[in-house]
Every structure is written in C-alpha cells, then in structure tokens.
Amino acid sequence: xxxxxxxxxxxxxxxxxxxxxxxxxxxxxxxxxxxxxxxxxxxxxxxxxxxxxxxxxxxxxxxxxxxxxxxxxxxxxxxxxxxxxxxxxxxxxxxxxxxxxxxxxxxxxxxxxxxxxxxxxxxxxxxxxxxxxxxxxxxxxxxxxxxxxxxxxxxxxxxxxxxxxxxxxxxxxxxxxxxxxxxxxxxxxxxxxxxxxxxxxxxxxxxxxxxxxxxxxxxxxxxxxxxxxxxxxxxxxxxxxxxxx
Numbered sequence: 750x751x752x753x754x755x756x757x758x759x760x761x762x763x764x765x766x767x768x769x770x771x772x773x774x775x776x777x778x779x780x781x782x783x784x785x786x787x788x789x790x791x792x793x794x795x796x797x798x799x800x801x802x803x804x805x806x807x808x809x810x811x812x813x814x815x816x817x818x819x820x821x822x823x824x825x826x827x828x829x830x831x832x833x834x835x836x837x838x839x840x841x842x843x844x845x846x847x848x849x850x851x852x853x854x855x856x857x858x859x860x861x862x863x864x865x866x867x868x869x870x871x872x873x874x875x876x877x878x879x880x881x882x883x884x885x886x887x888x889x890x891x892x893x894x895x896x897x898x899x900x901x902x903x904x905x906x907x908x909x910x911x912x913x914x915x916x917x918x919x920x921x922x923x924x925x926x927x928x929x930x931x932x933x934x935x936x937x938x939x940x941x942x943x944x945x946x947x948x949x950x951x952x953x954x955x956x957x958x959x960x961x962x963x964x965x966x967x968x969x970x971x972x973x974x975x976x977x978x979x980x981x982x983x984x985x986x987x988x989x990x991x992x993x994x
Contacts (some may be wrong), residue, residue, distance in 0.1 A: 815962035882917035
C-alpha cells in the first residue's frame with residue numbers, strides 16, 4: 750500500500766512537473782490551485798503555514814485561499830482554531846489525510862463541534878483532504894482542498910500530495926520577495942478593469958474563466974494594495990494612477 754502510494758506520487762509529480770515549474774507569481778499559483786480544484790470536482794482550496802501552538806487566530810497563517818472572507822472571519826470569531834482536530838494533526842504528522850466535517854469535528858473537545866460542522870456545511874466544504882508540506886528551511890505548511898463530492902480515492906490523494914511541497918515552497922518564496930506596496934498584477938488589473946465596466950464577480954468569472962472566489966481574491970488583493978476601502982474606491986484610485994484605460 751505504501752509502495753503503491755509513493756509510486757503513484759512519483760508518476761503524478763512527473764505529470765504535473767512542466768505546469769508547476771512554470772509558476773513564477775502568486776497569480777500563477779492561484780490559477781494552478783483554482784484549476785486543480787475544478788479538475789478534481791472540489792469547491793475550494795487552502796494553502797497555509799501550520800499554525801503554532803501559540804497562534805490565536807487562523808487567518809494570519811493563510812497564504813492563499815478561495816475560502817470566502819465570511820468563512821474565515823466566522824472561523825476566527827468562533828475561536829475554532831483552538832481544539833481543531835485538523836490543526837492538531839497537522840502539527841503532529843506529515844502524512845496526508847481526508848476530513849469529513851461531521852465526523853472530524855465530533856472529535857472536538859471544546860463543545861464547538863456543531864458550530865464548526867455548520868460552518869463547513871454552509872460554505873460547501875463538507876469533505877476534502879489536507880496535504881502537509883515543507884520547504885528546504887523546514888517551514889511547515891499544508892495544502893487543502895474541500896467540497897461536497899465523495900471522498901478522494903487513493904490515486905487522487907497521491908496526485909494532489911505530489912504537488913503540495915512544490916506549491917507551498919513557491920508561495921513562501923514569492924511571499925518573502927513581495928514588498929508591502931507591490932505593484933498590481935496583470936490579473937488584478939484585469940479584474941479592476943472589468944469592475945470599472947460594471948461587471949459583477951460572477952460575470953468576471955465567466956469572462957476570465959476563473960472561479961468567483963478567485964476573482965474576489967484578485968479584487969480584494971488589489972483593494973489592499975491600493976489602500977482602498979472597497980472595490981469602487983480601488984477602481985477610482987487605479988484610474989487616477991493611470992493603471993486603467
């Protein structure tokens with residue numbers, strides 16, 4: 750079983766190698782993760798640093814995600830990081846594992862099983878898997894995917910596990926090299942441009958061939974970079990800066 754898993758992982762790494770090696774920006778990684786989620790019939794992805802024992806919130810450990818902002822805020826507001834069976838397992842093991850919102854949260858000892866289960870059900874993330882990762886410096890992270898489909902089979906688990914380290918390492922390196930006032934990316938400018946034309950996130954996702962979550966990710970990131978309070982102000986600032994035609 751172990752030998753078969755590792756053999757499949759090696760084959761999967763070769764299969765994905767060319768596409769993964771082309772990643773050079775956060776946009777590339779976002780679109781790779783978005784594509785992987787769609788390919789496997791999953792709703793969203795999550796790329797994180799494994800929270801330390803002293804972490805008091807989950808959001809600060811997130812590197813990249815298509816989780817809705819409301820889901821992250823609710824998770825932190827409810828203090829679900831404390832006593833999370835998933836986070837505890839990520840701290841102790843480097844083996845990939847599947848999760849089920851109902852079954853996994855039953856192991857919580859803080860009395861918040863119903864709150865956690867309801868949150869994941871409400872946002873369509875009832876089943877999925879986590880793939881622990883690390884970089885050459887020993888920083889530990891994880892790549893996760895979630896949705897409502899049946900559990901990933903061993904071959905799918907092996908394929909996704911094979912790309913986790915590469916994606917995590919690339920993202921950590923990109924984050925380390927990005928300054929606080931980084932320029933807008935091509936995708937961020939595209940999304941702002943369509944927003945200036947009055948398109949909604951749903952319409953933009955259809956035009957650009959991306960998920961609505963990914964479009965919102967680009968818009969939210971552009972809004973933060975431009976120090977704006979919302980996308981309307983972000984569009985106005987981008988126009989004044991000559992970034993949009």
